[in-house]
Amino acid sequence: MNELECKLKQQQNLFDSVWSERNTFSKHLMEAKDEIVELKQKLKVMTHQVEQIKEEITTKEMQLLKESGEREKAEKDREDLKAKNLKLHSELSNSQQCIEKMLKEENRMQKLISEVETENSKRKKDIDQLLNERDLLGTQLIRRNEELSLLQEKVKILQFSLQRGETQYNQRVEDIRLLKIEVKRIRQEKALLERSLSNSTDLRQEVFHLERDLMQERLKSKALEEELTNPLNVHRWRKLEVPGLPGKP
Known part of the structure; x- marks a missing residue:
C-alpha cells in the first residue's frame, strides 16, 4: 500500500505538473489571441491607411495631370507608398504564420492534456480495484x-x-x-x-x-x-x- 500510495503521489504530481503546464500554455494562448486581436486591429488600421494611400495616389495622379512640374515628387511618393504597402503585406503574412503556429501548439497541448486525464482515470480505477x-x-x-x-x-x-x-x-x-x-x-x-x-x-x-x-x-x-x-x-x-x-x- 505504501508503494501504491507513492505511485499515486507520483501520478498526482505528474498530473499537477501537466495541469500547471496547461495553465501556462492557456495563458500563452490567451496572450496570443490578444496579440491576434491587436494585429487584426492593426491590419484594419493599415487597410484603412492603404485605402487612404490609394486615395492619395489617385489625388496625386490627378495632380500629375494638372501639374507636370510636380511629377517627379509624386512618383517618389508613390514609390514610398508601394514600399510601405509591401511591408504591410509582409507583416500580415508573418502574423498569419504566427497565428497558425499558435493554433497547432494549442491542439498539441489539448491532446496531451486529454492523454494525461485518460491515464489518470485508468490509475484511479486500478487503485480502487486494489483497495477492494x-x-x-x-x-x-x-x-x-x-x-x-x-x-x-x-x-x-x-x-x-x-x-x-x-x-x-x-x-x-x-x-x-x-x-x-x-x-x-x-x-x-x-x-x-x-x-x-x-x-x-x-x-x-x-x-x-x-x-x-x-x-x-x-x-x-x-x-x-x-x-x-x-x-x-x-x-x-x-x-x-x-x-x-x-x-x-
Whole structure:
C-alpha cells in the first residue's frame, strides 16, 4: 500500500505538473489571441491607411495631370507608398504564420492534456480495484483468525479428553503433538499471509491451501471426538486402582 500510495503521489504530481503546464500554455494562448486581436486591429488600421494611400495616389495622379512640374515628387511618393504597402503585406503574412503556429501548439497541448486525464482515470480505477481486493483479503484474514481460535479451543478440549484414557494415552499425546505442530504451521502461514497481502494471486492460493488443511484438521478432530465418545476395544479396558485405596477404581 505504501508503494501504491507513492505511485499515486507520483501520478498526482505528474498530473499537477501537466495541469500547471496547461495553465501556462492557456495563458500563452490567451496572450496570443490578444496579440491576434491587436494585429487584426492593426491590419484594419493599415487597410484603412492603404485605402487612404490609394486615395492619395489617385489625388496625386490627378495632380500629375494638372501639374507636370510636380511629377517627379509624386512618383517618389508613390514609390514610398508601394514600399510601405509591401511591408504591410509582409507583416500580415508573418502574423498569419504566427497565428497558425499558435493554433497547432494549442491542439498539441489539448491532446496531451486529454492523454494525461485518460491515464489518470485508468490509475484511479486500478487503485480502487486494489483497495477492494485489500478489503476482501482483510475480511478473509479475520475469518481465518476466528477459525484458528476455534481450532485452538478444540485442541484444548481434545487435550483434556485425551487424558481420560490411559490405554490411548500415547496415541493422544502424538495427536496433540501433531496438532500443535499444525497450529504452529498455520500461525506461520498466517504471518506469511499478512506479509503477502500485496500479492493477491499467491494469497488466494494460500487461502485455498489453508482452508483445505483446516478442513482436514476439522475432520481429524471430529474423528477423534467420535472415537472418544464411542471408544473402540472396550472389552480390553481394565480398571485402575488408586494406591492406598484397594478395591477402588
